[in-house]
Amino acid sequence: GQQLNQSPQSMFIQEGEDVSMNCTSSSIFNTWLWYKQDPGEGPVLLIALYKAGELTSNGRLTAQFGITRKDSFLNISASIPSDVGIYFCAGLLYGNNRLAFGKGNQVVVIP
Amino acid sequence: SQTIHQWPATLVQPVGSPLSLECTVEGTSNPNLYWYRQAAGRGLQLLFYSVGIGQISSEVPQNLSASRPQDRQFILSSKKLLLSDSGFYLCAWSMAPGGETQYFGPGTRLLVL
Numbered sequence: 001g002q003q004l005n006q007s008p009q010s011m012f013i014q015e016g017e018d019v020s021m022n023c024t025s026s027s028i029f030n031t032w033l034w035y036k037q038d039p040g041e042g043p044v045l046l047i048a049l050y051k052a053g054e055l056t057s058n059g060r061l062t063a064q065f066g067i068t069r070k071d072s073f074l075n076i077s078a079s080i081p082s083d084v085g086i087y088f089c090a091g092l093l094y095g096n097n098r099l100a101f102g103k104g105n106q107v108v109v110i111p
Numbered sequence: 112s113q114t115i116h117q118w119p120a121t122l123v124q125p126v127g128s129p130l131s132l133e134c135t136v137e138g139t140s141n142p143n144l145y146w147y148r149q150a151a152g153r154g155l156q157l158l159f160y161s162v163g164i165g166q167i168s169s170e171v172p173q174n175l176s177a178s179r180p181q182d183r184q185f186i187l188s189s190k191k192l193l194l195s196d197s198g199f200y201l202c203a204w205s206m207a208p209g210g211e212t213q214y215f216g217p218g219t220r221l222l223v224l
Contacts, residue, residue, distance in 0.1 A: 031211040042117075042201050042215035043155075050211065086153055092211050098160065098170075099213055104153040 006089050006102025013079055014110050021105045022073040023089030031092040032065050032072035033099070036085045043088055047074070079109050113138035117202050117216040124223055130175075130189040132219050134202030137183065142204040144185040145213060146177055149199040161185060162207060197223045 006023045013019055023032070031050055035043035047058050049065035049072060056063055062075045072091075076083055089102040118133045136142050146158040157170045159177035167177050174193050178186045185202055202216040 033212060035215075040218070040220065042203075042218045045212065045214060048212050088155070090213075098157060101155045106153075 004089055004091055004100050004102040006105055008105060009103065010106040010108070012108045012110060015079060015081060017079055019076040019079055019083070019107060020073060021087060021089075021107075022071060023091070023102050024071040025091060025100070026070065027091075027093060028069045029091035029100075030069075030094040032063070033090040033092075034061075034063050034072070034074045035088040035090065037088065037104070038085045046087075076107075079107075081109050081111055083107060084109050113204070113214065115202060115204055115214060115216040117200075117219050119219060120217065121220045122222070124192050124221065126194055126223055127191050130187070130192050130196070130221070132187040132200055132202075132221075134185040134187075134216055135183055136185075136204045139183070139204070139206070141182060141207050143207045143213075144179065145203040145205075146185065146187050147201040147203065147215075149201060149218075151198075155201070158187070192223045194223050197221055 004023050004025050033048050034046045036046050037043040047056050047063040052065055052069045053067050054065040060077045065072055086104040086106050088104045090099040092099055114137045116135045143162050145160045147155045148158055149155050159169055161167050161179045164179050175189050200219045203213040205213045
């Protein structure tokens with residue numbers, strides 16, 4: 001399957017700091033999705049991006065669909081303790097109904 | 112609104128026993144349905160997907176099978192569990208056709224002893 005390179009793999013940040021993570025691939029994607037997974041639960045969709053260059057916000061979260069269509073980033077501003085979790089990127093190739101997933105980024109927020 | 116359910120939430124089974132995990136979706140018709148396994152280390156591995164009743168595509172050869180007896184029901188099964196089948200099993204759905212955005216269920220934690 002298609003490989004998505006997600007970095008960093010883990011982050012320890014101070015409460016109130018901003019967080020930035022990204023996802024890259026050698027393939028071109030039609031859709032980029034960002035999910036958050038809390039321990040023992042299923043991933044929850046945070047932001048969906050459908051157009052190259054699209055910048056979308058959801059509260060303190062902002063994500064962008066890269067112009068080259070091969071990457072995406074997610075920013076979390078002013079982190080709070082409940083931001084703890086694993087953040088996954090996922091991408092969908094054109095004409096394909098199977099998502100490729102990154103390996104996730106474990107975010108730990110230190111109060 | 113759409114909701115997705117998985118049952119059971121947690122399961123402990125002996126090696127060699129059968130398995131049946133159920134996933135149901137409410138509030139939508141003719142969804143695409145997916146089974147994933149998430150092992151320690153966090154990656155999500157697609158096991159099966161279905162675009163309609165009785166239509167199953169398998170992504171990786173394994174000890175598991177899937178069935179879709181009804182439009183909004185997806186079942187993951189095994190005749191004889193292996194230790195390596197332990198993991199966190201996630202069901203997901205997406206709108207058909209296209210299926211750009213997938214929505215996940217709460218998951219089933221399976222421990223094979």
